[in-house]
């Protein structure tokens with residue numbers, strides 16, 4: 001599709017949205033979901049592919065309920081630079097209204113349960129084929145959105161697709177992820193952006209969009225306490241929780257620094273050799 005449509009629709013003298021430059025990503029493919037309070041509130045779901053962001057407008061937003069089939073209208077490709085865009089598109093311009101980075105992270109196609117997070121070329125090939133077929137299956141590693149999802153085209157012609165959560169350990173019927181309404185890039189809500197509140201500096205500190213979206217630089221940790229199992233009276237299911245079995249053995253924290261791996265036990269003993 002290219003970025004011609006994206007350029008055509010916008011006057012870069014007037015909008016604060018980024019003009020396409022020559023950004024290139026490496027490593028895992030990225031995704032972003034922008035909450036956009038235009039004439040109608042919607043969520044723009046964008047998957048990186050071939051140097052652009054393939055984009056769908058989802059009026060009802062994503063849902064962790066596998067029964068929810070939410071309309072996703074495919075719109076024009078957006079430039080990679082758009083993934084970090086947050087702000088106000090001025091009145092009179094295309095898409096006028098507030099935009100926040102509602103979620104971001106990496107993704108991989110996951111057909112047959114095969115992940116391609118570290119094989120960009122094959123991942124893109126698979127995504128291209130999926131786009132042609134009108135059926136995409138992918139695994140999201142976002143701050144809010146996780147697990148396996150699918151986008152299915154409703155008819156051969158037209159731009160209407162459906163966004164659905166696959167049944168997996170991340171699925172959570174009855175939960176409402178849209179209640180988590182703050183930007184993962186700035187901590188702000190759409191209302192905060194409208195009121196021109198500044199980004200939360202704790203969230204934004206040195207955020208480098210070239211790195212993993214949403215990642216925050218921090219000093220290299222000397223020790224990390226692993227999570228421990230805790231007792232509960234009965235099993236439960238709750239949004240935001242993933243339950244895993246507690247197996248016997250050692251909890252190991254792997255430190256990777258300057259290409260060197262150190263394995264530390266829970267008590268901080270170096271067990272790399274063992």
Ligand code: MN
Pocket residue numbers: 036038042044057095
């Ligand atoms: Mn939009």
